[in-house]
Amino acid sequence: MRSSSLTLLTIVLSMGILSANASPVPAPDVLPSGNCQMRCSWLYLPVCGENKDGNQQTFVNKCLLETHNCSLHNDQYKVVHEGKCEGQ
Numbered sequence: 001m002r003s004s005s006l007t008l009l010t011i012v013l014s015m016g017i018l019s020a021n022a023s024p025v026p027a028p029d030v031l032p033s034g035n036c037q038m039r040c041s042w043l044y045l046p047v048c049g050e051n052k053d054g055n056q057q058t059f060v061n062k063c064l065l066e067t068h069n070c071s072l073h074n075d076q077y078k079v080v081h082e083g084k085c086e087g088q
Helices: 002-021 062-071
Strands: 030-033 036-039 047-051 056-059 077-082
Touching: 036 062, 047 062, 056 062, 056 077, 062 077
Parallel strands: none
Antiparallel strands: 030 036, 047 056, 047 077
């Protein structure tokens, strides 16, 4: 019994070492899009953004607004104020 437990422990530990050396997988907070490689937290600190047409949109946080702007050059938003946009 002790021998099989030791063998199992050795296998589990070696798997951990092998996976630690594997190529890294992008964290869920990396939002690659074209040339945009921004790291944003999903921490809810809403900002209200407005584009050139006067359309307002609430973004989860300022970083995600900036990621939107980086990804979509024809639909840029500026922060109007912190917090959710009215009516959203």
